[in-house]
Amino acid sequence: MASKDRILRLKEETRVNILEAALQIVKAEGWQALSMRKIADVIEYTAPIIYEYFANKEAILLELNRQGYLKLSKQLQEAKDKHTSPANQLEEMWLSYWNFAFANKELYQGMFGITTSCACKMVNELPEAELPWDIISASIGELMNIQDMDSDIICTKYYTFWSVVHGLVSINLLDRGDSDKINRQVLRDAITGIIRSITP
Amino acid sequence: MASKDRILRLKEETRVNILEAALQIVKAEGWQALSMRKIADVIEYTAPIIYEYFANKEAILLELNRQGYLKLSKQLQEAKDKHTSPANQLEEMWLSYWNFAFANKELYQGMFGITTSCACKMVNELPEAELPWDIISASIGELMNIQDMDSDIICTKYYTFWSVVHGLVSINLLDRGDSDKINRQVLRDAITGIIRSITP
DNA sequence: ACATTTGCTTAACACTGTTAAATAATCTAA
DNA sequence: TTAGATTATTTAACAGTGTTAAGCAAATGT
Numbered sequence: 001m002a003s004k005d006r007i008l009r010l011k012e013e014t015r016v017n018i019l020e021a022a023l024q025i026v027k028a029e030g031w032q033a034l035s036m037r038k039i040a041d042v043i044e045y046t047a048p049i050i051y052e053y054f055a056n057k058e059a060i061l062l063e064l065n066r067q068g069y070l071k072l073s074k075q076l077q078e079a080k081d082k083h084t085s086p087a088n089q090l091e092e093m094w095l096s097y098w099n100f101a102f103a104n105k106e107l108y109q110g111m112f113g114i115t116t117s118c119a120c121k122m123v124n125e126l127p128e129a130e131l132p133w134d135i136i137s138a139s140i141g142e143l144m145n146i147q148d149m150d151s152d153i154i155c156t157k158y159y160t161f162w163s164v165v166h167g168l169v170s171i172n173l174l175d176r177g178d179s180d181k182i183n184r185q186v187l188r189d190a191i192t193g194i195i196r197s198i199t200p
Numbered sequence: 201m202a203s204k205d206r207i208l209r210l211k212e213e214t215r216v217n218i219l220e221a222a223l224q225i226v227k228a229e230g231w232q233a234l235s236m237r238k239i240a241d242v243i244e245y246t247a248p249i250i251y252e253y254f255a256n257k258e259a260i261l262l263e264l265n266r267q268g269y270l271k272l273s274k275q276l277q278e279a280k281d282k283h284t285s286p287a288n289q290l291e292e293m294w295l296s297y298w299n300f301a302f303a304n305k306e307l308y309q310g311m312f313g314i315t316t317s318c319a320c321k322m323v324n325e326l327p328e329a330e331l332p333w334d335i336i337s338a339s340i341g342e343l344m345n346i347q348d349m350d351s352d353i354i355c356t357k358y359y360t361f362w363s364v365v366h367g368l369v370s371i372n373l374l375d376r377g378d379s380d381k382i383n384r385q386v387l388r389d390a391i392t393g394i395i396r397s398i399t400p
Numbered sequence: 401a402c403a404t405t406t407g408c409t410t411a412a413c414a415c416t417g418t419t420a421a422a423t424a425a426t427c428t429a430a
Numbered sequence: 431t432t433a434g435a436t437t438a439t440t441t442a443a444c445a446g447t448g449t450t451a452a453g454c455a456a457a458t459g460t
Contacts, residue, residue, distance in 0.1 A: 036417060046440055048419080057417065112370070113313065152382060159368065160386050167367025168359065170312070182352060186360050193393065236448060246409055248450080257448065 015053045017043045019067070022060055026106045061110060066128050068107040072100050073131035080135060086143035087195050093136055094165050094191050101169040109173060133158065144198055157198055164190040215253045217243045219267070222260055226306045261310060266328050268307040272300050273331035280335060286343035287395050293336055294365050294391050301369040308369070333358065344398055357398055364390040 021042035025034050036057060040047040054060050079096035083089045101108040111129075137149055137158050146154055168187055221242035225234050236257060240247040254260050279296035283289045301308040311329075337349055337358050346354060368387055 035415085037415090047417085048441090049439060051418075052438085156382050156386055156389075159382065160364075160390060163367035163386065163390070164360075164364040165367065167363035167365065167370070170367070170370055182356050182359065186356055186363065189356075190360060190363070193397070197393065235446085237446085247448085248410090249408060251449075252407085 011053075014043060014045075018050055018053055018060065019063060023064060023106070026064075026110075031106065031110065064107070065111050068104065068111045069128040069131060071104065071107070072097070072111075073128070073135060075100050076132055076135045080139065086139040087199060089139045090136070090143065090161075090195055091191055093139065094161060095187070097132075097165055098169065098187055101173070105173065108169065112170070113173070136161070140198070143195075143200075145200065157194070160194055161191070164194070211253075214243060214245075218250055218253055218260065219263060223264060223306070226264075226310075231306065231310065264307070265311050268304065268311045269328040269331060271304065271307070272297070272311075273328070273335060275300050276332055276335045280339065286339040287399060289339045290336070290343065290361075290395055291391055293339065294361060295387070297332075297365055298369065298387055302372075312370070336361070340398070343395075343400075345400065357394070360394055361391070364394070 018039055021039045022034060024042065025038050034057075036047045036050055039050060039060075050060075054063070075096050076093050079092040080089045082092055134149075137154050140154050140157050140161075141147065141149055141151075144153065144157070148154075165187065168183065168190075172183060218239055221239045222234060224242065225238050234257075236247045236250055239250060239260075250260075254263070275296050276293050279292040280289045282292055334349075337354050340354050340357050340361075341347065341349055341351075344353065344357070348354075365387065368383060368390075372383060
């Protein structure tokens with residue numbers, strides 16, 4: 001019976017190995033260079049065994065995205081916990097969002113870029129993709145004294161925040177951003193501006 | 201001699217046909233489904249002759265992007281021409297930018313999404329990618345009474361505009377946007393907000 | 401009419417994701 | 431311990447990708 005456990009543990013281990021190998025390749029050569037055979041090479045197997053752990057390549061990407069959302073959510077929560085006032089929490093969280101994007105370029109591109117065919121489908125299959133929304137909109141609701149988290153007004157404000165931050169991030173990931181100084185200034189200006197505009 | 205002209209005209213025509221076929225496939229099946237053999241099918245040739253007109257697939261994408269930037273620039277210019285005051289021009293142009301993105305989803309995704317490996321390289325090879333910047337920052341400069349188009353302040357303001365609009369666009373292209381009503385409100389709020397903040 | 405260039409296709413190479421069949425290794429039971 | 435059954439892993443193959451080289455056929459120049 002214990003041997004079964006060992007085998008199960010080994011299987012779980014190679015599952016993790018597959019994901020780590022995938023991320024390693026993506027970090028080294030980019031999403032476009034990720035192939036099943038390359039993953040197999042890294043974990044020292046042949047390609048078909050990967051299909052014992054994942055239905056297909058898409059499933060691997062989906063799992064990486066899921067982990068990305070979890071990591072982002074964790075960092076957002078930690079940022080939030082540093083302050084008590086919603087305004088400070090929001091500022092800290094969006095800066096943390098910004099930092100996450102650049103500390104995890106590839107992950108972020110997988111989550112919000114267009115990695116495969118249509119990222120839309122993916123997100124609909126990932127409940128974790130809603131976690132960041134939950135954490136941040138709670139602060140918005142508190143700041144604006146609104147209980148209903150699904151109200152249009154919170155929705156709107158969340159999108160405003162997200163748009164400017166995500167926009168700034170994508171532009172920089174596309175290598176169109178200028179100096180880091182300018183970026184940080186735009187980011188801070190925009191965030192504080194929005195916060196001021198919704199502070200009663 | 202005239203026959204040479206006819207042949208040259210025919211060659212130019214199939215070059216155009218290749219690009220049109222490519223765009224047609226992308227619109228019908230998405231960027232990921234675009235292949236040389238499919239293009240050849242549409243123009244009723246075999247794949248290798250495409251290489252008589254374009255160095256490789258990348259070159260076709262590059263040309264499509266170029267056309268995208270030109271089309272966008274034209275629409276921005278038309279929007280600008282509708283008004284005389286810089287503030288009104290800016291609002292009209294950014295709304296026009298928004299409309300372009302959704303009237304030309306695929307083109308926009310090719311231009312600012314991550315179609316191939318790394319869009320960075322592409323943009324550096326496309327002088328046309330700077331046209332929108334030229335047109336819009338001229339209005340920003342006029343509004344702020346600044347002559348030097350390369351000044352940091354104009355740069356910063358341009359990025360602020362672009363970030364919020366592009367962010368909102370990408371989010372909606374990823375199918376994460378809610379109702380069109382909310383989007384339009386966020387867009388207008390953000391644009392007028394930025395304009396107010398830089399109006400002397 | 402012959403030679404040469406041009407236009408175009410077929411064949412091939414090295415990849416890609418994915419599946420089915422064949423083999424090697426392990427475990428189970430007599 | 432050995433025979434049989436399971437499981438783990440690989441090899442081979444299919445259909446697709448971008449791309450290149452070789453071959454053929456038709457038009458052109460002399």
